[in-house]
Amino acid sequence: MTNLYSKIIGSGSYLPEKILTNHDLAKIVDTSHDWIFERTGIEQRHIASKNESSVDMAYKASLKAMSMAQLSSNDIDMIIVATSTPERKFPSTAVLLQNSLKVEQGFAFDINAACTGFIYALDVADKYVRAKVAKNILVVGSEKMSSLLDWKDRNTCVLFGDGAGAVILSESTAPGVLSTNIGSNGSYKDLLTVNIDPEFIEMKGNDVFKIAVKTMGKLAVSTLEKNNITIDQVDWLIPHQANSRIINAIAKKISLPSEKVILTVNKHGNTSAASIPLAFDDAYHNGSLKKGNLIMLEAFGAGFTWGSVLLKF
Numbered sequence: 015m016t017n018l019y020s021k022i023i024g025s026g027s028y029l030p031e032k033i034l035t036n037h038d039l040a041k042i043v044d045t046s047h048d049w050i051f052e053r054t055g056i057e058q059r060h061i062a063s064k065n066e067s068s069v070d071m072a073y074k075a076s077l078k079a080m081s082m083a084q085l086s087s088n089d090i091d092m093i094i095v096a097t098s099t100p101e102r103k104f105p106s107t108a109v110l111l112q113n114s115l116k117v118e119q120g121f122a123f124d125i126n127a128a129c130t131g132f133i134y135a136l137d138v139a140d141k142y143v144r145a146k147v148a149k150n151i152l153v154v155g156s157e158k159m160s161s162l163l164d165w166k167d168r169n170t171c172v173l174f175g176d177g178a179g180a181v182i183l184s185e186s187t188a189p190g191v192l193s194t195n196i197g198s199n200g201s202y203k204d205l206l207t208v209n210i211d212p213e214f215i216e217m218k219g220n221d222v223f224k225i226a227v228k229t230m231g232k233l234a235v236s237t238l239e240k241n242n243i244t245i246d247q248v249d250w251l252i253p254h255q256a257n258s259r260i261i262n263a264i265a266k267k268i269s270l271p272s273e274k275v276i277l278t279v280n281k282h283g284n285t286s287a288a289s290i291p292l293a294f295d296d297a298y299h300n301g302s303l304k305k306g307n308l309i310m311l312e313a314f315g316a317g318f319t320w321g322s323v324l325l326k327f
């Protein structure tokens with residue numbers, strides 16, 4: 015019997031037009047370009063307009079992913095949107111996206127695993143493909159993080175940005191997703207959170223930083239071990255883009271040269287569930303990712319949640 019895999023056959027992304035630089039932020043809160051850049055690696059982030067929602071951004075990214083995959087609305091049989099910033103409480107962002115894309119078959123739902131959302135969504139999508147429930151799944155990460163920011167809080171408002179990334183995960187007999195690994199621990203619920211009222215991100219940055227480095231380092235090692243591969247076989251690491259110091263610490267821990275790490279946090283800031291598909295699409299379009307590459311995706315987020323995906327592109 016031939017093995018059945020899920021494989022990424024299309025990718026697309028969207029970033030809002032407005033760019034907010036560190037210098038712009040220094041005019042709003044007591045901060046500086048140097049502080050933000052040295053502590054996080056961030057130079058700028060994109061900010062959605064007032065009327066632009068996570069559905070609008072997801073729609074634009076999805077059209078590009080579908081075009082690369084050469085699929086039309088009739089071909090999509092499942093949609094998952096990873097988001098913590100839905101346009102409405104319900105219907106879900108995924109159902110609203112289904113409507114925008116004029117997809118009239120299949121089913122759609124959201125996943126909220128904060129910054130790990132896209133990895134959770136890929137984990138679920140891979141299982142639906144291999145269970146032969148769906149053939150072509152649109153998997154999207156879309157976030158309007160700016161809507162959750164207290165623009166008076168310099169601890170958080172400098173870190174995040176808006177955007178969307180999408181992939182098409184399709185049934186394939188050639189190797190694609192090789193393994194997925196997700197986890198969570200709710201006892202950390204108060205270290206990084208958005209309460210209902212006021213609806214702002216609150217974070218104990220230093221604690222989050224330390225646990226993120228430790229967890230993602232361990233996860234990268236266990237992903238390699240589980241797949242019986244060595245680090246030199248990996249072509250690219252695409253980590254969640256929150257902080258370049260977290261990313262560098264993980265690369266060091268697994269002895270991966272920095273030339274093999276995709277870094278977009280400088281341009282995008284932390285776009286939560288959108289960060290990995292945005293980085294993936296950026297790296298694909300600048301020619302870094304090539305067909306046949308072995309790629310490790312890895313994320314960490316509020317909850318805490320974490321996860322990795324190893325895939326052949």
Ligand SMILES: CC(C)(COP(=O)(O)OP(=O)(O)OC[C@H]1O[C@@H](n2cnc3c(N)ncnc32)[C@H](O)[C@@H]1OP(=O)(O)O)[C@@H](O)C(=O)NCCC(=O)NCCS
Nearest residue numbers: 045046049053129168169172219220222223256257314315
């Ligand atoms: C947020 C983060 C950049 C802060 O860096 P840090 O080195 O831990 O800094 P600290 O929180 O210890 O703060 C150090 C000082 O800088 C100040 N500071 C915080 N934000 C600042 C800003 N934007 N500009 C200038 N100073 C700032 C703090 O008030 C503090 O001052 P104090 O010592 O007088 O109290 C860092 O903790 C981080 O990246 N954490 C992980 C965040 C993250 O990735 N979250 C998402 C995970 S999915």
